[in-house]
Amino acid sequence: MSSVRRFILQHSRILAKQRPFAQGTALSVFVFNFTGKPVARIVMKFGGTSVADIDRIRNVAAHVKREVEAGNEVAVVVSAMAGKTNELVSWTREIAPMHDAREYDVVVSSGEQVTSGLLAMALQTEGVDARSWQGWQIPLKTDNAHGAARIMDIDAELLISRISGGQVAVIAGFQGIGPDNRVATLGRGGSDTSAVAIAAAIKADRCDIYTDVDGVYTTDPRIEPRARRMDRISFEEMLEMASLGAKVLQVRSVEMAMVHGVRTFVRSSFDDPASINSQSGTDELAGTLICDEDEIVEQEVVTGIAYTKDEAQISLRRVPDRPGISAAIFGPLADNHINVDMIVQSVSEDGSKTDMTFTVSEGDVNKAKQVLEEARSGINYEIIQSDTGLAKISVIGIGMRSHAGVASTAFAALAEKNINIRAITTSEIKFSILIDSDYTELAVRTLHSVYGLNQ
Amino acid sequence: MSSVRRFILQHSRILAKQRPFAQGTALSVFVFNFTGKPVARIVMKFGGTSVADIDRIRNVAAHVKREVEAGNEVAVVVSAMAGKTNELVSWTREIAPMHDAREYDVVVSSGEQVTSGLLAMALQTEGVDARSWQGWQIPLKTDNAHGAARIMDIDAELLISRISGGQVAVIAGFQGIGPDNRVATLGRGGSDTSAVAIAAAIKADRCDIYTDVDGVYTTDPRIEPRARRMDRISFEEMLEMASLGAKVLQVRSVEMAMVHGVRTFVRSSFDDPASINSQSGTDELAGTLICDEDEIVEQEVVTGIAYTKDEAQISLRRVPDRPGISAAIFGPLADNHINVDMIVQSVSEDGSKTDMTFTVSEGDVNKAKQVLEEARSGINYEIIQSDTGLAKISVIGIGMRSHAGVASTAFAALAEKNINIRAITTSEIKFSILIDSDYTELAVRTLHSVYGLNQ
Numbered sequence: 001m002s003s004v005r006r007f008i009l010q011h012s013r014i015l016a017k018q019r020p021f022a023q024g025t026a027l028s029v030f031v032f033n034f035t036g037k038p039v040a041r042i043v044m045k046f047g048g049t050s051v052a053d054i055d056r057i058r059n060v061a062a063h064v065k066r067e068v069e070a071g072n073e074v075a076v077v078v079s080a081m082a083g084k085t086n087e088l089v090s091w092t093r094e095i096a097p098m099h100d101a102r103e104y105d106v107v108v109s110s111g112e113q114v115t116s117g118l119l120a121m122a123l124q125t126e127g128v129d130a131r132s133w134q135g136w137q138i139p140l141k142t143d144n145a146h147g148a149a150r151i152m153d154i155d156a157e158l159l160i161s162r163i164s165g166g167q168v169a170v171i172a173g174f175q176g177i178g179p180d181n182r183v184a185t186l187g188r189g190g191s192d193t194s195a196v197a198i199a200a201a202i203k204a205d206r207c208d209i210y211t212d213v214d215g216v217y218t219t220d221p222r223i224e225p226r227a228r229r230m231d232r233i234s235f236e237e238m239l240e241m242a243s244l245g246a247k248v249l250q251v252r253s254v255e256m257a258m259v260h261g262v263r264t265f266v267r268s269s270f271d272d273p274a275s276i277n278s279q280s281g282t283d284e285l286a287g288t289l290i291c292d293e294d295e296i297v298e299q300e301v302v303t304g305i306a307y308t309k310d311e312a313q314i315s316l317r318r319v320p321d322r323p324g325i326s327a328a329i330f331g332p333l334a335d336n337h338i339n340v341d342m343i344v345q346s347v348s349e350d351g352s353k354t355d356m357t358f359t360v361s362e363g364d365v366n367k368a369k370q371v372l373e374e375a376r377s378g379i380n381y382e383i384i385q386s387d388t389g390l391a392k393i394s395v396i397g398i399g400m401r402s403h404a405g406v407a408s409t410a411f412a413a414l415a416e417k418n419i420n421i422r423a424i425t426t427s428e429i430k431f432s433i434l435i436d437s438d439y440t441e442l443a444v445r446t447l448h449s450v451y452g453l454n455q
Numbered sequence: 456m457s458s459v460r461r462f463i464l465q466h467s468r469i470l471a472k473q474r475p476f477a478q479g480t481a482l483s484v485f486v487f488n489f490t491g492k493p494v495a496r497i498v499m500k501f502g503g504t505s506v507a508d509i510d511r512i513r514n515v516a517a518h519v520k521r522e523v524e525a526g527n528e529v530a531v532v533v534s535a536m537a538g539k540t541n542e543l544v545s546w547t548r549e550i551a552p553m554h555d556a557r558e559y560d561v562v563v564s565s566g567e568q569v570t571s572g573l574l575a576m577a578l579q580t581e582g583v584d585a586r587s588w589q590g591w592q593i594p595l596k597t598d599n600a601h602g603a604a605r606i607m608d609i610d611a612e613l614l615i616s617r618i619s620g621g622q623v624a625v626i627a628g629f630q631g632i633g634p635d636n637r638v639a640t641l642g643r644g645g646s647d648t649s650a651v652a653i654a655a656a657i658k659a660d661r662c663d664i665y666t667d668v669d670g671v672y673t674t675d676p677r678i679e680p681r682a683r684r685m686d687r688i689s690f691e692e693m694l695e696m697a698s699l700g701a702k703v704l705q706v707r708s709v710e711m712a713m714v715h716g717v718r719t720f721v722r723s724s725f726d727d728p729a730s731i732n733s734q735s736g737t738d739e740l741a742g743t744l745i746c747d748e749d750e751i752v753e754q755e756v757v758t759g760i761a762y763t764k765d766e767a768q769i770s771l772r773r774v775p776d777r778p779g780i781s782a783a784i785f786g787p788l789a790d791n792h793i794n795v796d797m798i799v800q801s802v803s804e805d806g807s808k809t810d811m812t813f814t815v816s817e818g819d820v821n822k823a824k825q826v827l828e829e830a831r832s833g834i835n836y837e838i839i840q841s842d843t844g845l846a847k848i849s850v851i852g853i854g855m856r857s858h859a860g861v862a863s864t865a866f867a868a869l870a871e872k873n874i875n876i877r878a879i880t881t882s883e884i885k886f887s888i889l890i891d892s893d894y895t896e897l898a899v900r901t902l903h904s905v906y907g908l909n910q
Contacts, residue, residue, distance in 0.1 A: 054549045088569065094509045096576040103579070106572030106587045110565035114543065117561030121551040124558070132561050136591065137636060181592060 041073040041163065043207040045173065045195035048082035050210055050269035051115050057081075061122035062273035063210065064168060068128050075159065075169040075202060077195040078119055080111025101146035105175070105185045109135070112172035112191070120170045130168040133159070136183060140176035140194070148187035151176060151194075154201035163202065171198060192253035200260035207262050208287075209249060210269035215288035216241060216248050218453040219305040223444045226454040229286075230303065234293040237303050240396045240430045249290075257290060264290040293398055301399035301406060302451035305444050309437050311341075311390040312365040313422065314358060316372070317383035321347070321354040325379070329356060332375045338364045342392065342425045342434055356381075357423065359434060362388050390422065391437035395447055396430040407431045413450040419443055496528040496618065498662040500628065500650035503537035505665055505724035506570050516577035517728035518665065519623060523583050530614065530624040530657060532650040533574055535566025556601035560630070560640045564590070567627035567646070575625045585623040588614070591638060595631035595649070603642035606631060606649075609656035618657065626653060647708035655715035662717050663742075664704060665724035670743035671696060671703050673908040674760040678899045681909040684741075685758065689748040692758050695851045695885045704745075712745060719745040748853055756854035756861060757906035760899050764892050766796075766845040767820040768877065769813060771827070772838035776802070776809040780834070784811060787830045793819045797847065797880045797889055811836075812878065814889060817843050845877065846892035850902055851885040862886045868905040874898055 044067065046060050060078075067074050079085075088108045092099050116132035123130035135142075138159055142149035163169050173191030178184040186193055192209060199207035215229040216238065233241070235258035242251045248266055257264045267287030293299070319325055333340055342359040360368050365386055372384055400406050407426065410433065414421060419442065423434040435443055448454060499522065501515050515533075522529050534540075543563045547554050571587035578585035590597075593614055597604035618624050628646030633639040641648055647664060654662035670684040671693065688696070690713035697706045703721055712719045722742030748754070774780055788795055797814040815823050820841055827839055855861050862881065865888065869876060874897065878889040890898055903909060 054546060057550060091509060091569075091573055092576060095512060095573050096580040098580075099576045100579050100586075103572040103575045103587055106575075106589070107569050110568045113565045113568070114546075114562050117558040118546055118550050120558045120561075121547060121554045124555055125551040125553075131555075132558055134561070134638075183589075 039071055039073060040205040041075075041202060042067060043075045043077060043195050043199040043202070043204045044210060045077040045191060045208065046079065046210045046269055047191065047212070048079040048085065049212050051078055051080075051119065052082035054118070056269075057115070057118050057122050059273065060119060060210075060269065061126050061128070063269065064119075064123060064130075065126050065128050066273050068168060073163045073166075075163055075171060075198055075204070076119065077171045077173040077191060077198060078112060078115040079173050079191040081115055084111040084114070102178075102180070102182050102184075105146050105183045109172070109175040109183045109185050112174050116170045116172040120168075123168055123170070128168055129166055130170055131162070132170045132172065134172050135176035136181075138171070138176075140197070142176035142178050142184040142186070144178050144180060144184070146178065146182070146184050149176060149178060149184035151186070151197045154197060156198075156201040159198075160202050190250075190252075192250045193256055196253045196256045196260070196262050196264060199262045199264075200256070205263070206265055207257070208265045208267060209253075210267055211248065212268070212270065213248060213266070214268035214271070214286055215266050216290070216304070218303070219444055219448050220307070223307075223441050224305075224448045224454075227448065228453060228455045230288050232289045232291060232296045233303060234296060234398050235290060236293065236429055237396050237398050238290045240394065240427075241304055241306050254290065261292060263292075263295075266290065296398075299399045300397055301403045302395055302397035302453065303399075304396050305447050305451070305453070306394045306396060307391055307440055307444055309391045309440055310362040311359050311392050311434065311437070312362045312386060312388045313342075313390055313434065314360060314365065314368055314372070315383075315385045316356045316379065316381040317385065318353040319356055319379060319381045321352060325354070325356075328375065328379045329372070330358075332371050333360075333368055336367060336371050338368050338371065342423050342432065344423050344425075359390065359392065359423070387422075389437050390434055391440040391443075392432050392434055393440070393443045393447065394430050394432040395451065397451075398429050400430070401428055409450055410447055413446050414443060417442060417446055419446075494526055494528060495660040496530075496657060497522060498530045498532060498650050498654040498657070498659045499665060500532040500646060500662065501534065501665045501724055502646065502667070503534040503540065504667045506533055506535075506574065507537035509573070511724075512570070512573050512577050514728065515574060515665075515724065516581050516583070518724065519574075519578060519585075520581050520583050521728050523623060528618045528621075530618055530626060530653055530659070531574065532626045532628040532646060532653060533567060533570040534628050534646040536570055539566040539569070557635070557637050557639075560601050560638045564627070564630040564638045564640050567629050571625045571627040575623075578623055578625070583623055584621055585625055586617070588624055588626045589638075590627060590631035591636075593626070593631075595652070597631035597633050597639040597641070599633050599635060599639070601633065601637070601639050604631060604633060604639035606641070606652045609652060611653075611656040614653075615657050645705075645707075647705045648711055651708045651711045651715070651717050651719060654717045654719075655711070660718070661720055662712070663720045663722060664708075665722055666703065667723070667725065668703060668721075669723035669726070669741050670721050671745070671759070673758070674899055674903050675762070678762075678896050679760075679903045679909075682903065683908060683910045685743050687744045687746060687751045688758060689751060689853050690745060691748065691884055692851050692853050693745045695849065695882075696759055696761050709745065716747060718747075718750075721745065751853075754854045755852055756858045757850055757852035757908065758854075759851050760902050760906070760908070761849045761851060762846055762895055762899055764846045764895055765817040766814050766847050766889065766892070767817045767841060767843040768797075768845055768889065769815060769820065769823060769827070770838075770840045771811045771834065771836040772840065773808040774811055774834060774836045776807060780809075780811075783830065783834045784827070785813075787826050788815075788823060791822065791826050793823050793826065797878050797887065799878050799880075814845070814847065814878070844892050845889055846895040846898075847887050847889055848895070848898045848902065849885050849887040850906065852906075853884050855885070856883055864905055865902055868901050869898060872897055872901055874901075 051057050092104050092107050120130045120132040139155055141153040143152055159169055173194040175185050196207055216233055217227040217229050219227045221227040239254045242249050242254050265287050340358050344357045346355045419435055419439045421433050425432050506512050547559050547562050575585045575587040596608040598607055614624055628649040630640050651662055671688055672682040672684050674682045676682040694709045697704050697709050720742050795813050799812045801810045874890055874894045876888050880887050
């Protein structure tokens with residue numbers, strides 16, 4: 001299990017303890033409406049490109065209306081109109097490079113506020129009862145870490161009473177209220193996290209994340225046109241996909257969905273709302289459902305291939321092999337906010353010395369080397385080397401837990417293409433391979449094919 | 456006394472009863488700071504053009520810093536950056552011409568929110584302790600009239616404790632929180648009203664309104680270059696100047712300043728903050744102090760000449776002279792939100808019929824005529840006539856109360872210039888003359904000179 005993975009799981013456990021709001025899998029509320037279908041309670045989340053201008057906000061309103069007309073209870077979480085957050089952030093930087101995070105939050109949270117009001121208006125114009133909610137009105141309570149706050153508690157009572165009364169709640173994403181009674185933002189990508197947390201708090205049957213892609217693919221379709229959209233993927237697999245570069249959902253929101261068992265559906269907001277028949281249920285909709293592995297009947301051994309470019313490798317040669325050596329190396333790096341991945345330790349010839357090799361992102365490599373130079377006397381390595389221009393290819397599948405020999409198939413396939421493997425790490429449900437980044441596309445396509453993922 | 460004037464006074468009395476917060480003249484708090492000067496508590500208000508971009512916000516921060524360094528306790532009230540409110544309003548119109556005022560308030564109030572955060576940052580960068588306050592955080596409580604809410608109560612305790620502790624309060628103007636726990640805006644120009652209300656609530660010694668002019672002039676300097684900036688003007692006179700087109704301050708904020716006795720100082724935000732010596736006291740600063748008439752030692756008979764163009768006159772000929780006829784005419788106009796001014800009733804030849812003549816703004820004339828056509832059977836007039844292209848010139852001065860013959864000087868001077876007077880109305884501290892609007896500039900200059908107002 002990689003250190004990243006371990007970190008996330010530890011983190012999730014802490015979350016599970018701290019969060020006072022609804023735990024475990026979401027409850028299905030089997031209330032029946034006039035259409036004879038069971039009423040579902042859903043959260044719909046729309047990102048910045050989906051609400052970029054007035055026309056797109058109208059399109060979002062049509063999506064919401066469709067769900068309301070299908071008899072569902074709906075809460076909507078919105079981001080700022082595309083470009084607005086960047087504008088606001090640039091003003092804060094211009095006025096004060098080292099600014100008060102509480103004031104940053106006041107400025108930047110206004111973007112979502114505007115969208116929430118506009119969408120509520122658009123819904124009302126369509127005859128849909130709706131009102132906007134700011135984080136402080138719900139209240140969605142956070143800790144005091146302004147600019148990157150964590151959600152502590154959502155007092156969902158008022159929200160639930162309005163939603164179950166048939167009023168659509170249009171919630172400004174990305175924001176809450178801190179213990180200081182001031183607006184706190186959740187950091188970039190926080191709207192996904194807002195949506196999942198709201199879904200957990202109101203015990204929603206599903207959280208629909210509308211985005212500019214129509215689901216999660218077996219790999220990047222720009223590299224492999226035969227990539228398939230997955231109908232379903234488990235939380236654990238999605239966490240690996242997200243943290244390894246699939247870029248569909250923020251890692252943090254997937255973590256939270258997993259901890260609270262929020263069934264999360266990734267779908268496109270650019271589909272014509274009129275062409276979607278919501279009453280037919282999730283399975284027939286275009287998109288990917290991220291859910292508990294129990295919900296996935298036919299489990300594939302390999303689910304997807306992810307990759308990250310811009311990796312760099314640092315090697316410390318002939319380090320004394322003594323207790324505490326890992327802490328001496330990785331402690332200073334962590335203190336400097338440098339994320340370390342793919343750690344390989346090999347024993348050198350005489351057994352008293354070891355070589356430590358690990359990856360960092362290419363952007364961090366100079367800083368990492370500087371930190372290690374400064375810590376040289378404490379570590380006592382002989383040589384420091386670094387390589388850039390590397391890529392990490394990851395093969396993910398929950399079925400690996402019960403299938404042996406999955407990785408060896410990859411090694412053979414890559415060898416056949418003369419792709420050199422520089423490092424390997426494995427965890428329960430994935431393995432990652434470090435290669436020269438020039439071979440990224442070839443490796444992704446090769447593995448996509450060899451594991452039978454092509455359409 | 457004109458009906459407009461009467462309305463304002465009645466209104467002010469209602470305000471005085473309803474408003475639970477600090478009444479009467481502001482208290483001067485004679486605390487002394489380390490400079491040996493008495494500490495003043497001041498409110499500084501900056502409009503949209505004063506905070507139009509990052510550089511101007513920095514200039515505002517310099518103004519605030521100057522007051523802080525002079526040992527004053529400071530609250531700042533800010534508008535949205537120039538153009539922002541219009542952008543937000545246009546979005547609300549585009550998305551829903553008939554929109555929910557509560558959602559309008561959510562969208563539009565974000566403009567002031569952004570400025571408050573940016574200015575707090577700019578102050579902190581200058582080493583000044585500051586924090587932003589939204590209406591809901593103070594709280595500044597309003598009624599439920601979203602989009603044009605009235606301030607009901609300001610719970611100033613927290614604000615006072617922070618300000619007197621040396622922290623600058625940067626308050627988003629134009630907004631408060633309604634009894635429904637939702638953001639309510641005060642309507643256009645509401646930031647002036649916010650500032651005066653905050654000043655009353657925190658018992659400020661002075662409310663400084665920084666604007667794009669450097670004070671209140673004896674008349675419009677674009678018409679009469681010899682117009683003088685007044686050092687002081689009474690609340691009552693300013694109310695007449697503001698309601699008659701001086702455009703420096705919203706009528707509503709002057710009303711509130713009068714009711715609560717808030718000394719209000721109009722000054723330019725474009726002055727170089729470094730060149731102003733704040734410790735020398737208000738009298739030596741460039742600007743106009745609006746204050747109680749008791750503070751004005753040498754009272755002029757005539758203080759200023761105001762004007763409004765785009766006036767129209769409507770005459771109803773041969774109306775039966777019976778009780779209730781005024782209500783029959785002006786009731787339907789009021790119901791249609793048409794403001795009526797300068798009403799003249801003249802008796803026709805045989806005494807049983809009367810002619811009713813009054814002015815409305817040129818933009819309302821067609822609607823007014825339509826309303827009166829519809830009400831014809833109830834009023835029973837014989838002919839309806841209208842004239843457009845008129846102007847109202849007003850001569851204002853609190854000294855008129857104790858001086859006779861002030862108006863006749865004007866009549867003689869205008870007659871000498873062959874300017875025909877079409878109607879006259881008088882009140883205790885002003886009189887107004889209706890003329891052909893082509894003669895506006897000539898009449899303003901003539902009266903400005905004849906009353907000795909030229910520099």
